[in-house]
Amino acid sequence: xxxxxxxxxxxxxxxxxxxxxxxxxxxxxxxxxxxxxxxxxxxxxxxxxxxxxxxxxxxxxxxxxxxxxxxxxxxxxxxxxxxxxxxxxxxxxxxxxxxxxxxxxxxxxxxxxxxxxxxxxxxxxxxxxxxxxxxxxxxxxxxxxxxxxxxxxxxxxxxxxxxxxxxxxxxxxxxxxxxxxxxxxxxxxxxxxxxxxxxxxxxxxxxxxxxxxxxxxxxxxxxxxxxxxxxxxxxxxxxxxxxxxxxxxxxxxxxxxxxxxxxxxxxxxxxxxxxxxxxxxxxxxxxxxxxx
Amino acid sequence: xxxxxxxxxxxxxxxxxxxxxxxxxxxxxxxxxxxxxxxxxxxxxxxxxxxxxxxxxxxxxxxxxxxxxxxxxxxxxxxxxxxxxxxxxxxxxxxxxxxxxxxxxxxxxxxxxxxxxxxxxxxxxxxxxxxxxxxxxxxxxxxxxxxxxxxxxxxxxxxxxxxxxxxxxxxxxxxxxxxxxxxxxxxxxxxxxxxxxxxxxxxxxxxxxxxxxxxxxxxxxxxxxxxxxxxxxxxxxxxxxxxxxxxxxxxxxxxxxxxxxxxxxxxxxxxxxxxxxxxxxxxxxxxxxxxxxxxxxxxxxxxxxxxxxxxxxxxxxx
Numbered sequence: 001x002x003x004x005x006x007x008x009x010x011x012x013x014x015x016x017x018x019x020x021x022x023x024x025x026x027x028x029x030x031x032x033x034x035x036x037x038x039x040x041x042x043x044x045x046x047x048x049x050x051x052x053x054x055x056x057x058x059x060x061x062x063x064x065x066x067x068x069x070x071x072x073x074x075x076x077x078x079x080x081x082x083x084x085x086x087x088x089x090x091x092x093x094x095x096x097x098x099x100x101x102x103x104x105x106x107x108x109x110x111x112x113x114x115x116x117x118x119x120x121x122x123x124x125x126x127x128x129x130x131x132x133x134x135x136x137x138x139x140x141x142x143x144x145x146x147x148x149x150x151x152x153x154x155x156x157x158x159x160x161x162x163x164x165x166x167x168x169x170x171x172x173x174x175x176x177x178x179x180x181x182x183x184x185x186x187x188x189x190x191x192x193x194x195x196x197x198x199x200x201x202x203x204x205x206x207x208x209x210x211x212x213x214x215x216x217x218x219x220x221x222x223x224x225x226x227x228x229x230x231x232x233x234x235x236x237x238x239x240x241x242x243x244x245x246x247x248x249x250x251x252x253x254x255x256x257x258x259x260x261x262x263x264x265x266x267x268x269x270x271x272x273x274x275x276x277x278x279x280x281x282x283x284x285x286x287x288x289x290x291x292x
Numbered sequence: 293x294x295x296x297x298x299x300x301x302x303x304x305x306x307x308x309x310x311x312x313x314x315x316x317x318x319x320x321x322x323x324x325x326x327x328x329x330x331x332x333x334x335x336x337x338x339x340x341x342x343x344x345x346x347x348x349x350x351x352x353x354x355x356x357x358x359x360x361x362x363x364x365x366x367x368x369x370x371x372x373x374x375x376x377x378x379x380x381x382x383x384x385x386x387x388x389x390x391x392x393x394x395x396x397x398x399x400x401x402x403x404x405x406x407x408x409x410x411x412x413x414x415x416x417x418x419x420x421x422x423x424x425x426x427x428x429x430x431x432x433x434x435x436x437x438x439x440x441x442x443x444x445x446x447x448x449x450x451x452x453x454x455x456x457x458x459x460x461x462x463x464x465x466x467x468x469x470x471x472x473x474x475x476x477x478x479x480x481x482x483x484x485x486x487x488x489x490x491x492x493x494x495x496x497x498x499x500x501x502x503x504x505x506x507x508x509x510x511x512x513x514x515x516x517x518x519x520x521x522x523x524x525x526x527x528x529x530x531x532x533x534x535x536x537x538x539x540x541x542x543x544x545x546x547x548x549x550x551x552x553x554x555x556x557x558x559x560x561x562x563x564x565x566x567x568x569x570x571x572x573x574x575x576x577x578x579x580x581x582x583x584x585x586x587x588x589x590x591x592x593x594x595x596x597x598x599x600x601x602x603x604x605x606x607x608x609x610x
Contacts, residue, residue, distance in 0.1 A: 024406060028414045031400075035417055035476065038436055041443055045435075055441035058450070104328040111325035115318055123326070130337055132528070134535055134586050136559055136579040140566055141340035141347060147354070164332020195321040224425030226539045227559075231567060242427045246543050249431045256435060263431045270423040278416060281423075285480060286487030 037061055039267075046071055046261035054256050068257075075258040076265060083262065085237065086244040093158050093229075093240065094222035098215055100162030105169040105214070106207065110199045112170065113177035114185060131167045143231055157232045158225075169214050172288060176210035177203060213284035216277045220270055241266060348576035358573065365577035375578065377553055378561035381467070382582075385557070386534045386589075389471045393530060394523060397478050401485030402515075422479030426539035433473045434460060434544055460544060466554035470540055481526050488522035489515070520601045527593060535586045538563070558582050 044060050049068040076083040111117070112124055146157040180203065188198045226242040233239055239247075245266050249259060274281060323330075348365055352358035369375045404415050421429070436443050439458040448456040457465040492515065500510045541557040562582070566575030 021408065024403070024408060027403065031403075032414065032417045035421055038432060038443070038476070041436070042432055055438070057441070057446060059443045059446055104332075107325045107327075108329040111322040115322035115325065116315070117319040117322035120322070126333070127329075130333070132532055132590060133337070133341075134532065134579075134583055136536065136562055137344060137583040138337055138340040139562070140572055140576045140579060141343040142336060143567075144343075144347070144354075144572065145335075145340065161332065161336050163328060164336055165329040170329065195318070195325070199325070220423050220425075224427065224539070226425075226427055226542060227563070230542075230563075242425060242539070245431060246427050246539075249427075249434075249543055259431065260435065263428050266428045267424050270425065271420055274420060274423040275416070278419070282419070282483050285483045288484075 039264075042260050042264055046075075046257055046264050048257045050255060050257065071257055071261045072265065075261040081244055081248055081262075082236075083241065083244055083265070086239050086241045089155075089238055090223060090240040090242075093155055094219055096155065096159035097162040097218055097222055100159060100164075101166055101169055101214065101218060102211060104163050104165040105173055106204060106211070107199070108165050108170045109173035109177055110203055113174045114180075114198075114203065115195070127167050127170060131171070139227075139231070146232065152232060153234045153238070154232075155238070158228050168288075169217070172214060172284065173207060173210050175287060176207060180206060209280070210284070212277070213280045216273060216281050217284065219273055223270055344576045344579060347573055348580050350573040351571075352573045353570040354572065355570070361573065365574045366581070368574065369577065369581065374556065374561050374565075378556045378558045381554070381556050382535065382537070382558040384467050385470065385537065386531065388467060389474060389534060390527065390530050392471055393474060393478060393481060394526065396475055397481035397526070398485055398519070398523070400478065400482045401489055404482065404486055405489045419479035419483065421477045424477060427543055429473050429477060430540040430543040433469070433476070437469050437472075460551050460555075463550060463554045466544075466551060470537075470544070470555065473540065481530075484522050484526055485519065488519045492518045517602045521603060524593075524597050524601045528590065531586070531590055531593065535559075535582060535589075 040063075041059060041061050044063040044066075045054060047063050047068050048054060048066045048071075052066060112120065112127070142157070142161075143152075146152060149156075151157050151160075184202055185198050188202050193201070224242060225240070226246060229240040229243050230246075233243070245262060248262055347358070349360060349362055350358035351361050351364075400418065404411065404418065437445075437459040439445060439456075439461045442459075444459070445456040457468070459465050459469040496514050496518070497510060500514055505513065536559055537557045538559045541555050541560040542563075545552045545555040545557075545560060558578075559582075562575050562578045565571050565578060
């Protein structure tokens, strides 16, 4: 075999591999641009003073010229839209939901995961079906129920239902609880532990990782929830961050730079949570998808 | 299946009587553990669903007591332009968005499944927008998509698009604009597909290579069939979500004009009829119709799934 031929055999696949890799990177970088450039443009726009044009041709993608940090102050600390208050309100609802969800969903998941009882298959199917029922079917009667109870204009309608469990989280925790070996329960039973004891002292402590996933999901949904607070809250002092932002965008015809500043701040907490809890979040979503 | 488990359990037992008591104790404990959910099921789900059927047959504005009107609310829909429009908007969104999201998130998952340097970084960046609240995404993109001076159209003009779409200012492009916002946050679906991809046993690819399959054939005959459960899962959750679009619609359609009708999603219309116009009876009827439609669509999807979803575990794993 001549050396020339060997070179030929070697070079062509190598070039092809290199070009493939190059194309891959170019596509990935372009996609990152699609994700990041809007955010960077938003930061640039949020830092513009009122007296310069908001839109430029060509667009200013990066904050290089103007640094009007006071926009953030003006956007968020205006007494008409107390975003600090909105944030605290949102966190309060989130906290209530964490307590309620962890209390109810772990109990229910334990029964589905580790206890044998007649009707368990049927009830589990019911649980799955409730995940598929559009919320609209319950929205209006639920509202009327809470109105009747005198809970309109309070946080109760946004917190109390979490004490009755959430189908998605029950499912998630149940899948996790099923992975522990049965011997755990049996051993505890022989030691004289009742079912609640097994749940409280054996199973629950092992569930910390999945509960972390649940809390992350709950934060994202509480932070973003618009319809619930919109229906039940009627006082600016009680509003959540999502209502605050939606009102800012639709009602007050705002200075767009201030709107961008508020919007950016609204995006930061979920993104931070994502960075710190990325593994858990991805693991949680993936496990649901695989077993669903 | 449940009955089988029980008989197996009994068969294995030595002292039947004693275990019977144990079983009973376990069952009682189980229902105690289930109690919060069972109460919630009745109070927050089943009760309201039944109640809404009655409410939908009344005229009720909360100020005066409800008045029984029979099926009148349902008849009214036939001549209600908002009803037709919101139904059309929602269906247009369902039909356009589901294929787009499926193809985009599947391709993205294949891309992110490559083993190359820096993949962790790319994944982190591309998943990031999926956690951002719908309200914030809508506010940002409504500015980016400004038809005259917005960034998106400037980029499109630069790459040679002569007449870029007018996006939210146009009847035809408003829904695609919403879908574009969705693509920005498509990460959740990508994660599902990525997990599905990584769950495919490598020996299947090795076997295909030995049989001389090209990479396109491997995709067609190994990857795609084994991903059908993930695709199905995404399709169902996507459908449920698509029928309940609200945040984006509320923020974008809030200012009236073309947008208001082009983005009059079904749930937004229900919200407006109920909570803004105070027609709770009519809004309940509207909800019922959507739930009915959604149920039918989801059932059809489940039915067809038997034909195209491949379940590995059926082949005698358990």
